[in-house]
Amino acid sequence: MSKNNLNLKRRKILNESKKYVVTNGWNESLFKSITKNKIFKIDEILTLFPEGYLSLLKFYLKELNIDMTSSAKKLDLTRMKTHQRIREIILLRLNIKQNEKDLIKRTYFTLLLPKHFNILLMSLYNIVDQIWFIAGDNSTDFNFYSKRAILATVYSSTVLYWINNENFEETKKFLDKQL
Numbered sequence: 391m392s393k394n395n396l397n398l399k400r401r402k403i404l405n406e407s408k409k410y411v412v413t414n415g416w417n418e419s420l421f422k423s424i425t426k427n428k429i430f431k432i433d434e435i436l437t438l439f440p441e442g443y444l445s446l447l448k449f450y451l452k453e454l455n456i457d458m459t460s461s462a463k464k465l466d467l468t469r470m471k472t473h474q475r476i477r478e479i480i481l482l483r484l485n486i487k488q489n490e491k492d493l494i495k496r497t498y499f500t501l502l503l504p505k506h507f508n509i510l511l512m513s514l515y516n517i518v519d520q521i522w523f524i525a526g527d528n529s530t531d532f533n534f535y536s537k538r539a540i541l542a543t544v545y546s547s548t549v550l551y552w553i554n555n556e557n558f559e560e561t562k563k564f565l566d567k568q569l
Contacts, residue, residue, distance in 0.1 A: 400438050400449055403430055407446060412492045416447050416500045444509065450497065451513045455520050458483045462524045473569050475525040480545060480565060483521075484552050495553040518542045544568045 403424065410423040420443045425432050439445035461482055467475045487494055501510040518541040527537065548568060552561045 396438065399434075401453070403435055403438065404446060404450055404453065406430065408490070408493050411496055415496050416443050418443060420446070444506075447497070447500070447506075448509060448513075451509075451516070454483075454487065455516055457486055459520060459524060461486050467525065472525060472527075476521060476541065477565060477569055479521050479524050480548060481562060483517075484549070484561065485558070488558070491553060494549070498549060498553060514542050514546065518545055521545070 406427075406429060407420055407424050410420055414420070414423065421432060421435050421439075424430055424435060436442070439449070441448075458479070462479055465478055465482065467478065470478065500506060501513065515538065518538045521541060522537060527534075529537065544565070548561065548565045551564045552558075555561055555564075
């Protein structure tokens with residue numbers, strides 16, 4: 391089976407798991423819940439996600455970045471200042487997952503658990519690095535790291551505000567204050 395076919399299968403499993411994650415969270419019983427409907431077999435799921443739900447969680451976080459990157463290609467960032475580019479990319483990321491807000495909320499709070507600290511750090515770094523890449527950052531010195539550290543704080547606080555606020559316009563205002 392090709393890598394594309396495996397990723398397609400992973401996406402199907404991820405899509406099936408989302409409804410369970412929203413109600414029960416990311417946990418060890420997730421795969422048992424998915425297999426109850428007999429669409430997927432447990433051996434098949436464990437082959438594709440050998441670390442259990444943690445593999446699926448990491449795959450989901452990676453997919454969020456892929457969605458953001460592909461959606462960002464539709465933005466015209468060339469005439470914008472850097473902070474405006476960053477703003478638009480963050481808002482785009484939040485907006486494209488507006489319909490999965492409960493899932494994002496569950497994921498966010500799962501990542502805040504101490505046992506998921508390494509996944510949180512890796513994910514946050516990948517997000518802000520990708521945002522800077524899309525925005526056209528090509529720094530390689532100390533600036534590279536300081537930009538990402540600052541954006542990690544801005545991004546994290548904005549996501550927290552967004553998941554606890556129903557008004558997207560308020561989230562935009564909050565982000566503007568952060569930038």
